[in-house]
Amino acid sequence: MTDLNELFKKIFSGKKEAPLPPVEWLVVGLGNPGDKYRGTRHNAGFIAIDLIAEKAGVKLDRAACRGLSGRGSLGGHGVLFLKPETFMNLSGESVREAAAFYKIPPERVLVLCDDISFEPGRVRIRRSGSHGGHNGLKNITELLGSEAFPRIRIGVGQKPHPEYDLVDWVLGKLPEEDLKKITARAADFFDAATLIVSGEIDQAMNRYSH
Secondary structure, X not given: OHHHHHHHHHHHHOOOOOOOOXXXXXXXXXXXXXXXXXXXXXXXXXXXXXXXXXXXXXXXOEEEOOEEEEEEEEXXXXXXXXXXXXXXXXXXXXXXXXXXXXXXXXXXXXXXXXXXXXXXXXXXXXXXXXXXXXXXXXXXXXXXXXXXXXXXXXXXXXXXXXXXXXXXXXXXXXXXXXXXXXXXXXXXXXXXXXXXXXXXXXXXXXXXXX
């Protein structure tokens, strides 16, 4: 009822929603779709982009480009927030489709993903670079034909011992304590992404890579 009341107020007040700025950037969170994978280590990118989008007042509920998306802005720059639903190893299919549709070069595709090299909640920001064995980044690199896209890598913790199966580890649920360490950095994710799309990636790296 509240939503209906707000809608009627807008209609009868004659106020119009401010138009969204043209999409200049893709901000992509990587993960696997479905309840089965919710809260897993490999879905740290999904967790982070949900936090950023919420703070930006954007709902990721529009099916587009083989993913769930929502348009909004960061720092006054038009952004398409995207969660590929192609599963992690084929993340590039969704990213490539969105980049082609909005004519976005790799340099303006910001990717958020998990990283097993760092302790939970630690953040590492990079302007570009190799995929480092991450299958989502690998597929994006292959399908965009470039490594020159910025990324925010989110620590989810290392395997307990070398023999531990990697797939089992990344598809395992984040312990509550580790999840809290990641969600506690919601403001950092948002501020870092805002700086990056505003052309201040060095500042983002200096402030939030820890």
